[in-house]
Amino acid sequence: MDTKKIETLDVALMRASKKIKVLQALQWPLGAEEKFLETWHRGNPTLPEITLERHDYDDSISTLEDIESRCDLDDPVEKFLAETAQSYGYAARMLSAVGTPDFTTYATKIYGRPDTVYKLQGMSAVDGANFFLEVTDALLGNVNLPPTPTDISADDFAGWLKAEVDEFFDKDTVEVVVDKRLSSKALAGASRIRVRGSALFSQLDKDQLLFHEAYVHTATVLNGQKQANLKSLSLGAPRTTRTQEGLAVMAELMTNAMDINRLRRIALRVLAVKQALDGANFIEVFKFFLDAGQSEEESVRSAQRIFRGGDMKGGIVFTKDAVYLQGLIEVHTFMRVAIRDNRPDLIRNLFAGRLTMGDALRLAPHFESGWLYPPTYLPVWASDLRRLAATMAYSAFVSHIKLERVYLERAIEFEEELKATQPAPSR
Template identity: 70%
Template sequence: MDGKKIKKLDSALVHASGKIRVLKALEWPLDSEKIFLDNWRRGNLRLPEVTLQRQDLTSSITSLEAIVACCDKNQAVEKFLADTAQSYADCAHMLSHIGTPEFTRYSTKIYGRPDTVYKLQGQSPVDGAIFFLNVTDKLIGNADFPPAISDISATAFAGWLKAEVDEFFEKDCVEVVLDPNLASKALAGATRIRLRGSALFSSQDNQLLYHEAFIHTATLLNGKKQSNLRSLGLGAPRTTRTQEGLAVMAEILTNAIDITRLRRIALRVIAVKKALDGADFVEIFKFFLDAGQPPEESVRSAQRIFRGGDVRGGVVFTKDSVYLEGLLEVHTFMRVAIRDNRPGLIRNLFAGRLTMGDALRLDPFFRTGWLQQPLYVPVWASDMTKLAAAISFAVYLSNIKLEKVYLERAIEFEDEVHI
């Protein structure tokens, strides 16, 4: 391994990627939600009029593609640098084509499509989303599942979140700030977690702590502490699927996810597919509304899919399709790592912004100490014996064929035992 070459390429990558800020470039104007909902309430439902400026990132693209060309992809660290530089170049191309079909072409190259079928499994993320919706459909409206009451102000929620964050990140300072322009409820960086200032929160929003802080912020901070590979501290677009998979899995293993959140993730996958197939903004808004989401949440969900795209349909931002796909991939990766007695691969995922492939290819460098072990690891993943037990039990449960089981079987089984 050529250490001087890697250091030079790594430094160049950190510099060349600096101007590429995807979500910032795709933010809708703050008043667009209000205008759309005001028109809807007056019975004048129409497509929003939003124009985002295309980015001129020619110099960044040139620098990033030069890095790719210099890397030896047969060497694991250089392959990581090449793949990361290429993903930033793809994002730069995407932002250069906002509002055009090329935008979606690059988006699907980076984040994938929700209808891509897994070669070894014979199913797509859309199939998974439909499964979760079918399972939970009968539970919606059940009195045993009362809706969460959002009555906590953003200021109060930020105070609680800050206390939890300070306790976890004991060697770093992470701010929690309110941002009135934020499309999502929360967005995490390495040193700052932003909350939508106009939002009301519920007790069930504690999932933001496990998702945003203990995964997204933690992996960024861990990556920035990698002295030999600083680019592990970049929020590289190619790592999004693994990152969101880890984050949703964190919600599940900490019992922080609820049925509404699970359905929202599944609904977004299907909505991305519908929008790719030509559904416009109004149709997607109605889709979320008909699925039981409040009007405010429905318009925000539709905005997420059409940011950077075309509200008439067909040109969309496909990032929301990775959450469910990432969850299934990360859970499977962890299962196989436990099965093959390689639990260290799981820990690698927290050492920076990596894909699952990176965790595997770079494992020799973690074992030699050239790459540092992560400083911040969430509780659910810090004890491999407990995580192994939880995953092993999940593997066992997957063998039970529920289509052959019915509730009355519990009574029949008792009768059989006592004969």
């Protein structure tokens, strides 16, 4: 390993990536969603007219291409640097092509398509989304599932979250700020977590956003910053998005923070991305979310997430929202196999910075040697490998049970069958 070369490339990559901030560049102007809802309430909805500024990324792209060309792909560290540089190059080209077909071309290079069938899984994110919606459809409106009250203000939520992150990130300072421009309920960085000012939060939101945003997204950036030999592990590189979001959604499941509405939101976004790719316009996608039970405000924000940087008429969209479900499936499978193959260290490696699952495997020897550091911040559910192993082992077992052959009355039948097989008591 040429450590001097790696250090040079690492520093160059950190500098070249600084200007490329995808979500910031695609942010809609304040009040755009409200303006659309005004036309909706008047009974004459019109497509939002959004003009995003295009920036010149030519210098950054040139530098990133140079970094990529200088990397030896046979070396796992240099391969990480090359692929990270390439993904930032794709992101720069995507942002340079806002509103054009090339925007979606590069978006799908980075985030993939929701209808891609993965060879080993034999299914796509669309298939997974349809399954979850089918399973949960019957539960909606069930009197046995009480509604979740949403009555916590953004200021109160931010105050609670600040206390939690201060306790967890005891070696760093993480701000929590209220941001009225935010489209999602919360967005995490290394030193700051933003909370949407117009949102109301529930008790479930507390755990979901704490475990998802703070204990995964913020934690992995801070852990990456503490890497002395590979600082670019702290970069939120576009290529790591699927693993990052999969890990974050997995955290919600492992901590019982996931609820039925959150699961459905993730599934609905996958189908909405597919519809928009197939030509559905902004209004049609908005109606899709509305018909699925979301409020008008959440429906317009959900549609906005998909059309940011795209064409409101459809066909040109931002495909990032399709990665949450696919990432969850991949991360869950990766963890199961890591436990099966007695490699729990690979799970820990995923938190040591912003990595893909492939990175965690390829860079494992460097973690073992101490050249790369283990994570400083690791959520409890991922740090107690004995409990995690039990959960993954049980998950692997129950996946073999075919529910289509099982019905509720079978519980009574099973008891009767069991009695019939027992010997009669002696007299």
